[in-house]
Amino acid sequence: MKGRTIDAVEVCREFEDVLAPRLKLTVIDRTVYYHLLRHSRFQGEVRLRFTLAGLGTKLGLSRRPVQNAVRRLGNHGLLQLVDRDYNGHLVEVRLPSEVRAPRARRASRTAKLSPDLDGMDFFNTKSLRQTIHAREGGLCSYCLRRIPGGARCLDHVVPLARSGSNSYRNLVSSCMDCNIRKRDMSAEDFLRQLFRDGRLSRGDLSARLQALRDLAAGKLRP
Numbered sequence: 112m113k114g115r116t117i118d119a120v121e122v123c124r125e126f127e128d129v130l131a132p133r134l135k136l137t138v139i140d141r142t143v144y145y146h147l148l149r150h151s152r153f154q155g156e157v158r159l160r161f162t163l164a165g166l167g168t169k170l171g172l173s174r175r176p177v178q179n180a181v182r183r184l185g186n187h188g189l190l191q192l193v194d195r196d197y198n199g200h201l202v203e204v205r206l207p208s209e210v211r212a213p214r215a216r217r218a219s220r221t222a223k224l225s226p227d228l229d230g231m232d233f234f235n236t237k238s239l240r241q242t243i244h245a246r247e248g249g250l251c252s253y254c255l256r257r258i259p260g261g262a263r264c265l266d267h268v269v270p271l272a273r274s275g276s277n278s279y280r281n282l283v284s285s286c287m288d289c290n291i292r293k294r295d296m297s298a299e300d301f302l303r304q305l306f307r308d309g310r311l312s313r314g315d316l317s318a319r320l321q322a323l324r325d326l327a328a329g330k331l332r333p
Contacts (some may be wrong), residue, residue, distance in 0.1 A: 117152055117153070117206065119153055122148070122152075122206055122207060122208075125206075125207040125208060126141075126144075126207045129207065130189075130207040130210070134187050135230065136183070136184075136187075137180070137183075137274060139172065139176050139177075139179075139180045139274055140180045140183055140184060142170055142172075142180075143166065143170065143177060143180040143181060143184065144180075144184055144189055144190075146166070146169065146170060147159055147161070147166075147190070147202070147204050148204055148206075151204040152204055152206060157203055157204065158193060158201060158202065158203050158204075159201070159202060159204055160198065160199050160200065160201045160202075161199050161200055161202075162198075162199035162200070163177050163178050163181065163199070163200070165199070166181075173273075175269065175273055175297065176273060176274045179269060179274060179275075181200070181202075182327065185202075186229075186329070187210065188205060188210040189204070189205050189207075189210055190202045190203070190204060190205065191203040191205065228278075228279055228329075228332060228333075229278060229280070229329075231278075231279070232277045233265075233277055233278065233279045233282050233333070234265055234267075234277035234282060235277065239279075239333070240265055242279075242333035243265055243279065243282050243283065243284055243333055244260075244263050244265075244284045245333065246284070246331060246332075246333045247283060247284035249284075250284070251284065251285050251286040251289055252266070252283035252284055252285055252319070252322070253266075253283075253285055253286075253289040253293070253298070253301060253302060253305060253319070254286065254288075254289050254305055254310050254311065255311070255315060255319075256286055258284075258285075258286045262286060262287055263284055263285075263286070264284070264285050264286070264287055264290040265282050265283070265284065265285070266282070266283055266284075266285040266289070266290050266293060266298075267281055267282060268280075268281045268282070268283060268297075268298040268323060268326065268327075269281055269297065269298070270294075270295040270296075270297075272295050273295070273297075279331075279332065279333050280326055280327055280328075280329055281326075281327075283298075283326070289301070289305075298323055299320060299323065302316055302319050302320060302323075303316065
């Protein structure tokens with residue numbers, strides 16, 4: 112599917128001066144977006160197919176940061192997933208001008224109804240930290256043990272060392288033991304380790320992995 116001829120300089124100016132700062136996009140988010148933009152809209156194409164592993168190799172990044180960036184770009188409307196199969200992701204790449212106005216209109220209608228949760232720092236604000244603990248119901252999100260209030264920790268699902276954020280989508284309540292043992296492991300790998308150690312049943316493992324997917328999708332709001 113062919114797209115209209117675009118002014119690349121103007122697109123970059125709109126993205127860097129307006130959209131990227133407003134959405135608080137990371138360096139990796141911007142790198143991934145520019146690569147996809149270059150190989151789609153700048154080539155006169157609207158759609159592009161790629162694999163996360165292949166995209167990571169081209170950008171010199173590991174799969175997880177690329178996956179997170181693609182997810183964030185999709186959440187912000189810069190990418191629209193058309194299809195996903197063994198051949199990779201097929202997406203529509205949108206220009207800044209194609210997502211800025213609709214998002215602004217939605218924001219104006221809903222600003223009084225709900226806060227911008229995605230823009231809040233849930234790690235460094237005490238009152239917001241408590242909402243994460245409350246969401247987990249007093250249980251460790253990893254081993255599912257009940258933990259005393261004074262022994263609760265907040266853990267980054269995607270570690271900060273791997274470009275994780277302080278969003279509610281990336282924070283869970285955990286016991287001190289799990290917080291120390293997990294370190295910079297991904298949450299998925301740590302849950303599988305708990306299963307191998309006999310601390311989670313197969314059903315618990317499946318449920319916790321699904322919970323991580325729901326968390327990343329913004330379904331587990333505090």
